[in-house]
Amino acid sequence: MERRVIVIAGPTCSGKTTLAIEVAKELNTEIISADSRQIYKYLTIGTAKPTKDELKKVPHHLIDILNPDEDYSASKFENDSLGIIEKLHHNGKIPVVAGGTGLYIHAVLQGIFEGVDTDPEYRSYLNKLRDQYGDEYIYEMLVKTDPQSAEKMLPQNWKRVMRALEVYHLTKVPIWKHQEEYVRELDLEFYFYGLEWERDVLYKNIETRVDLMVEQGLLNELKSVLSKGYQPNVNALNTVGYKELIPYLNNEYSLQRAIELIKRNTRRFAKRQFTWFRRYADIQWMKVGCSDDITRIKDEIISKL
RNA sequence: GGGCAGAUAGCUCAGUUGGUAGAGCAAAGGACUGAAAAUCCUUGUGUCGGCGGUUCAAUCCCGUCUCUGCCCA
Secondary structure, three states: OOOOEEEEEOOHHHHHHHHHHHHHHHHHHOOOEOOOOOEOOOOOOOOOOOOOHHHOOOOOOOOEEOOOOOOOOOOHHHHHHHHHHHHHHHOOOOOEEEEOOOHHHHHHHOOOOOOOOOOHHHHHHHHHHHHHHHHHHHHHHOHHHHOOOHHEEEEOOHHHHHHHHHHHHOOOOHHHHHHHHHHOOOEEEEEEEEEEHHHHHHHHHHHHHHHHHOOOOOOHHHHHHHHHHOOOOHHHOOOOOOOHHHHHHOOOOOOHHHHHHHHHHHHHHHHHHHHHHOOOOOOOEEEEEEOOOOHHHHHHHHHHO
């Protein structure tokens, strides 16, 4: 029974898509996208989805599965991706998981503790409290209910504070305890790779790609999503490339400024991705200097199986 | 060729009536367990253009050179 899984991580614009396709083609297998934005339909240019041609070469999973106003989560991703992995294994294939969403990659590799769903009603209640009384207020709520978790967080980081409150609200057990007790037993063998670039080269590529996205009609793509009736504040549009263009459409600044911001925010995003992936001791970093290296890396990955 | 104004952090600049300097932006490092392209935290040593001089002490004053901009020939 097959139990191997190839995982390809790395920052945005690092060549994950191309590499994954080359590997999958050679192994005659399929790709699972670990990308919290490519999940959404209509966000195509700005999320640098694989092209139609590329999608034709190799079957892809978890791309274009949601409307922009639908919710998703790391835990759903874990379930969905593990389900697909199981099916592929059943067919004797080695799945290729590729993507840049650190938490999703984490969900596949190690899992997210189970059993505590989101509670939209409670979240909107907390959001209201926060709007009215500020970060400190909800943080104090956490200090009272789950001081141990509160100690590890700052009041400003309200998203984490809210999640901790939510978990306690639903289970009466602090989040750190759930985390501590959670053990996932899965018989999978991961081959975990990260793509590494010289920082300034990657940044230059990012800028070129942003210009290309604009040329390809990023702005029209956003307008078309909005014209379908999706609100500018949906989670899907809180995405680099789109969130900077919305104020431009509202005449808050120039298009040139928006493009600058997209480039800067993409750079910062790439940096955060490096920070996230550096935490894994078992990641094998593959140095990339130009797009030709991808084929070489593909060969190396396959030879190590 | 002459005159004037500049030259300080990666960039744009501020500043020190002489005691070796600080903002914004950019950038770097970090956190992250069901919103994660999200949400947050931390970080400013730089021959103050070069070389001389004055001074206990020069980024600051003086001289000179180089470069940049403007003006006059």
